[in-house]
Amino acid sequence: MKALIKIWKSIVTRRMYITGGIGSTVSGEAFTLDYDLPNDTMYCETCASVGLVFFAYRMLLSEEKGEYADVMERALYNTVLGGVALDGKHFFYVNPLEAVPGKSSKDPGKSHVKCVRPQWLGCACCPPNLARLLASVEQYVFVQKKDKLLVNLFVECKGRFEIGDGILEIELKTGYPWDGCVDIKLNYNGTASVCLGIRVPSWSDTFDAELNQEHAVFEEKDGFIYVNQVFSQDTIRLKLDMQAKRWYANPLVENNLGKFAVSRGPFVYCLEEADNGKNLHLLSVEKQEELKYEFDETLLGGVGVLTASGWKTEAVSGVEGLYRKNTAEEKKARTKIKWIPYYSWANRGENEMRVWVREDNQC
Ligand SMILES: [Zn+2]
Known part of the structure; x- marks a missing residue:
């Protein structure tokens, strides 16, 4: 170990x-x-x-x-x-x-x-x-350990567990991974206390939990919240933070210095040429720029899309030769930048893709 x-x-x-x-x-x-x-x-x-x-x-x-x-x-x-x-x-x-x-x-x-x-x-x-x-993805959703049950992944499903002195039926209802609200419906016919652990993903900066439609404070330990009680017919609602996030790599990762990646929920996002044109390395986004989320059901089988206002460096205009002593001639133009979930890339023919995007503070 x-x-x-x-x-x-x-x-x-x-x-x-x-x-x-x-x-x-x-x-x-x-x-x-x-x-x-x-x-x-x-x-x-x-x-x-x-x-x-x-x-x-x-x-x-x-x-x-x-x-x-x-x-x-x-x-x-x-x-x-x-x-x-x-x-x-x-x-x-x-x-x-x-x-x-x-x-x-x-x-x-x-x-x-x-x-x-x-x-x-x-x-x-x-x-x-x-x-x-x-x-076999169902086997990763829950982990049972004696009278403890962990909910690891938020996948719509039903489970049935022999636990304590009864049977615990559990149902997950959610629009995850696009939506951060997860309802966990429990039906227990035993008389013993059961410990239910629910993962709060580390990417979720905040969360809110309810037990039977009332705000509840659960014990938190190592990335799980725990409810330990004799269940009957109960519902737990977990609300996760689905704000789009910027991520920065450790500065020792030389390839990602000065760049950021984007995620929303469990999905990491990427840029594709089909949405942003060629030469994705010319794109940059200012630090304070807001990332807007929208679900596009017509795109790639239905995906959540992120957009932000950014810049595209005009590499060609006014710049001749390979090297130069100053960048005064370099121009950049405002452009809308669009991200799609990484898993959905390369479904619109051969094109460029990039996860890490330049971040700048200049106007
Ligand atoms: Zn292989």
């Missing part, structure tokens, strides 16, 4: 991508060194994130800590889901955080990074790994 905790800490505090991807190099699809997280040459294999879900789940069975379920959710909703196209028939093995079609075709160091999901690869590991995880 000591060794596992050491490996876990190494991964999640120094070697994991914000998308829950792991494996910084194509060579051996392996880890490299701490804080080495290149966005465009990494591997981040779909299988590796499936494996990370398995690892996180088993750590959660050993220790009741929300951080395990947080990582499980991060990998599941981002790199794992991104591994399959919306048509369910095309798959990524490599899950980049930055992709440019021309570089993938002309730079041998990036030839493993595909900009659309292939239908088949000689080594068919990721598609069945994805299928078995998605087909």
Whole structure:
């Protein structure tokens, strides 16, 4: 257990991508060194994130800590889901955080990074790994330990557990992951106290909980809130903070310095050429700019979209040659910047994609 905790800490505090991807190099699809997280040459294999879900789940069975379920959710909703196209028939093995079609075709160091999901690869590991995880996702939603039940993932479902001296029926009703309100309906026929633990994701800065429609303060420990009582027919409502968030990498991650990534709920977001044009690296957003959320049911099977007012550097106009001594001639124009959830990228043909976006404070 000591060794596992050491490996876990190494991964999640120094070697994991914000998308829950792991494996910084194509060579051996392996880890490299701490804080080495290149966005465009990494591997981040779909299988590796499936494996990370398995690892996180088993750590959660050993220790009741929300951080395990947080990582499980991060990998599941981002790199794992991104591994399959919306048509369910095309798959990524490599899950980049930055992709440019021309570089993938002309730079041998990036030839493993595909900009659309292939239908088949000689080594068919990721598609069945994805299928078995998605087909068994119910086993990750709850964890039972004697008279304690943990709710880890907020998936609409019904569960039935022999617990205490009775049967606990539990039903999750929610519009998650787009909506942050989760209703947990309980029906217990026993007389024993049951301890119900509900994860509060670490990305949720605030939360509110109700027991039978009344505001309640529950015991909080290691990323879970706990209700310990004799249940009968009860409802717990959890309201999570669904504000879009900006994230910054540790400054030792050289590729992400001066950049931010965006999330809302469990989803990490990305920019795509289809919405923002070519040369996504020319886009920047000021620190104070508000991120607006809207659900677009006509886009990509229905996705929550984030937008902000930003800038696009006009790289060509007035600037000749490769190098110059000042940037006075450089111009930039106001532009609307649009993010989509990372999992839904590369479903509109081959195009650029980028997770980390430049942040600036200039007007
Ligand atoms: Zn694989």
